[in-house]
Amino acid sequence: MMVFMGTGSTGRACRASGHSDTLAAFKWELWGLMLSTARLSERLATRHAQASPEKRTKTMIKDIPGSAQLWFCLLLLWAPFSAQASEIPAWPLSTLRDIPLPGHSTRWDYVTFDPDSHQLFLAHLGDDTVVVFDTRELRVIATIPQVSQVHGVLYIPELHRLYASATGTDEVVAIDSVSHQIIARIPVGNHPDGLTYVPGEHELFVSDEHGGTDTVIDVLSNTRRATIPLQGQIGNSQYDSASGHVFVNLQTLGQLAEIDPRSHQVLARHPLPKAHGNHGLWVDSVHQLAFVACSDDNTLIVFDLENHRTIATFPVARDPDVLAYDSGLNWLYVAGESGEVSLFQIHGRTVTPLGTAWLGPNAHSVAVDSDTHRAWFPLWNKKGPSVLRITYPTTTSR
Template identity: 25%
Template sequence: MRPYQGAVAAILLSVAAVSAAQTYHIADRWKLGGQGGWDYLLSDNAAHRLYIAHNSRVEVVDSSTGKPVGAITGLKSTHGVALNPDGKTGYISDGAGNVIVVFNRADLAIQAKIPAGTNPDGITFEPVTKTVWAFNGRSKDVTVLDTPSNAVIATVALPGKPEFAQTDGHGNVFDNIEDKNEIVKLDAASHAIVATWPLQDCESPSGMAIDRTTHLLFSVCDGGKMAIVDYTTGKQLGTAAIGDSPDAAGFDAKHDLAFSSNGDGTLTIVNAAKPGFPVLQTLKTAKGARTMAIDGSTGRVYLVTAQFGAAPQATDDHPHPRPSIVPDTFEIIVVER
C-alpha cells in the first residue's frame, strides 16, 4: 500500500501545484466608451492612476475604482506615456503630431509640445540623466528631451524601426528594433548605441519588460515567443511560449512573473525565476487586448480592448485592413490573483 499511497500523494501535490499556479482571473470590466483605437497603458502605482493612450487623447482613470479622473485632449494620435519621478509632470508621444507633449499631472493641462521625429511611439523616462526618450517609428531614430529645460538635446539614429523601450536605472536604455529582430542598448549620457543584440527565434519584437533585480529583459514577438535576455551580457537565456499577436510585456517583481498580453485574446503568465521560463497560466481575456499595464503594488494587471465590427475592403495600399471598432465599447479588463 505504501508505494500506491506515495504515488497518490505525488499526484495530489502535482495537482495542487498546478492549481496554485492557475491563480489569475478577470475580476472586473470597466467601461470607458469613446471612439477609435488605443495603444500603451501606464500605471502610476503611488497615485493609483492609469494613463491610457486612446486615439487623440489620454484617458486618466482611478486604478482602484475604474472611475474616470479626466483626460489630456487636443492631440492627434497618442501612443505612450512616461512619468517624471518628481510626481508633477508627464510626457506623451503624439505620433501623428510628431511631438512630445508635456503635461501637468495635477490638472492634466498641457504645458508644452516639443517637436520630435516622425511618429513618436514608445516613450520612457531615464532617471540618471533626467531625460525623456521618444522612439520615432517612421524616422527610425530617438528624440532625447532634457526635462529641466524641455529642450531636445539629441536625436540618435537607430538601425531600424523602434518599438517599446526600458531603462535600468543606471543610465542605460534598451529598445526593441522590430524589423531587425534585435535589441539595442544606448548610453543615456553619451546618447550613443553601445551594443546590439540579435534575438533568436523571435520575429518582430514589440513589447518589452524589465527585471532590474536579476537584470533580465523580456521581449514579446510574433510567432508565439517571448525572448529573455540578460542585459548585462546581451546573452539570450531562452524563450517562453506565449499567445499570438502580442504588443506589450510586463513584469511583477514581487512574484517573479513575466506577462505577455496577446491580441488573440489571451494573457500569458511566465515563471521568470525558474530555469526554462515555464508558462504558469494562459488566461483567456478578450480579442484585441494586446496592451497592458501592471500595478506593482497590488499585482493587478490592466488590459484594454473594444468590440470589433467588419473589416474594411482590402486595397493595394492596405491588403490586410483592421476591423472597425464599435463606438463606445472601449473597456478596461482588470485581472487579479
C-alpha cells in the same frame, strides 16, 4: 469559446543552463500540443456531439492533422498512468469587473500607472485622447483631448508629469498629472511610440518606430536634446538601472541596441538569433535579464544582459505587444493583439510559464499595481463600448 494555450516544448520552466524537470516538461509538451490541436478542431464539437464516446474519439483522431495525431494518442495513453502529469494548469487570473470607458469604440494603446495618486493613464489612440482613471474610486476622472493618435504614455513620479507620444503630429506631449493640462509639445521623429525615462540624466527616450531613431528629450526644459540613428524599424526602449544604459529593440534587424544616455552613443547591437519582429521589451535590472516579445512568431526571448546571449525562448500570446511586471508576485504579463495574455513567474533567473488565455478583445496593453496585484486591460470591443477589464490573482484577496 475560451481557449487556453499550452506552452510547448520551449514553454517549460527554463534556467540559464536550459535544464528542467522531465515530468513537468512532458506535461507541458503534451498540454501545449493538445490545445493547439483543440484550436484547429473546435468545429468538431458540434459534428460529433451525438456520437458515441468511442466513435467520437476515433473520428476526432481521424480529423486531426497528421502531425498532431501521434501527440493526441500519446496523451490518451499517458492520462491513465499519471493524473498529475495530465492536469490542466489552472489559469491564475480572475476578472474583478469591467468598467465602461468613455469615447468611441476605437483602438486603445499603452497604459501607465501612478501608485501614489492612484491614477491610471490610458492612451485612447482612436479618439486622440488620454483617459485618466481613479483606481480607488473605480471611475474615470478626466479625458485629455488633442493628443493626436496617442500611442505611448509614461508617468514620471518625480515630476508629477505624464508624457505621451502623439504619432499623428510626430511629437511628444507633456501633461501635468494634477491639473491634467497640456504644458508642452516637443517635436520628435517619425511615428513616435514607446517611451522610457533615465532619471539621472533627466532624459526621456522616445522610440521613433518608422524613423529609425530614438529621440532624447530633456524633461527639465521639455526640449529635444539629441536624435540617435539606429536603422530599421524601432521597437520599445527600456532603461536598465544596473548598467545605466538604455536598450532598444531594432525590430526589423533582430537586434537589441545598447545606448549610453550620457554620450548618446550606441555601445553595441546585440544579435537576437531567430528574432522576428522583436517589438515589446521589459528589463529586469536586478537579475540582468531582458524580456523581448516577438510579434511575427509569437515568441518571448529571455536575453542575458551580462553575457549578451539568449538563454530561453517561450511561445506566448499571438501577436504579443506590451509587457508589464508585478514586482510583488514576480509575475511578467505579455499582452497580445489577439486578446490573449501570457503569464510567467520569475525567480532569479528561472522563468516559469503560468499559462496563456484569451482575456478579452484587443487585450494588447496592460498595467499592473504591484501592491494590490490588480491588472488593468483596456478592451476595444468592435461590437460595443470599450471597457477597462480589472483582473486579480485567484490566490490573493481582491
